Amino acid sequence: MRAEHGGLRDLWGRPKGRSGLVVLAASVLLSLGGPAFVQDPAAIPDLEHGRFLAPGVAHFFGTDYVGRDVLARVGWGSRISLGVSALRGPLQMLAGTAAFVMEARRRRKMLGGGMRQAGVLAAAGILALDQMVDRLADDHANARRLGEGLEGIAGIDIDRSRIESNMVFGTCRPPLTAREFIDRCREEGVLLDQASPQRWRMVTHRGVTAEDVEAAVDAVRRAMKAAPRQRLRATG
Helix, strand or coil, X not given: CCHHHCCHHXXXXXXXXXXXXXXXXXXXHHHHHHHHHCCCHHHCCCCCCCCCCCCCCCCCCCECCCCCEHHHHHHHHHHHHHHXXXXXXXXXXXCCCHHHHXXXXXXXXXXXXXXXXXXXXXXXXXXXXXXHXXXXXXXXXXXXXXXXXXXXXXXXXXXXXXXXCCEEEEEECCCCCHHHHHHHHHHXXXXXXXXXXXXXXXXXXXXXXXXXXXXXXXXXXXHCCCCCCCCCCCCC
């Protein structure tokens, strides 16, 4: 492709374009070759909650607030990002006659298709980086608070040691199934996901406050006809 038509040569000739290509190449190389020299995050024992470690020999980029190695999580997380990106294109492909494809393309443009889709995706990323990073600890603390409140309810089991982020997984004891548990909770105004026939999942996020967690725990206890519990203490 000729440079004046916006080829790679033209992009490389621009300072910002050169920087972008370097970052892109580094991301791809990290996602493909990272696991060869970065340990699997699941194999690295977590430190005490709330403990940061500065960059050093053991942790090249240091650790996050729950003691997880930053470089390991970036290296392995890049593989997931690359896989999702690689699948996004093929999943949007449309096959058919020339007339059918032209009509689909016209309708896509009418609905706002085109490069603006990239802007919509980028907007979510910008919002996450600008406003959400500093408050991730709130979601994680609420998840631990939720797990603490649900622990001990007859019919379900919660392993609080596995609550590492904003997700709380639980298991139903037979004969109770996850679907039955989810239906009971829905009647009390609490919505959750089914992970397997016996497992379910709750997720905390920006729209869930500590008061919402308290209300959810009370609702689940009513659904399971459990005795009222004492006010939860803050954790994290």
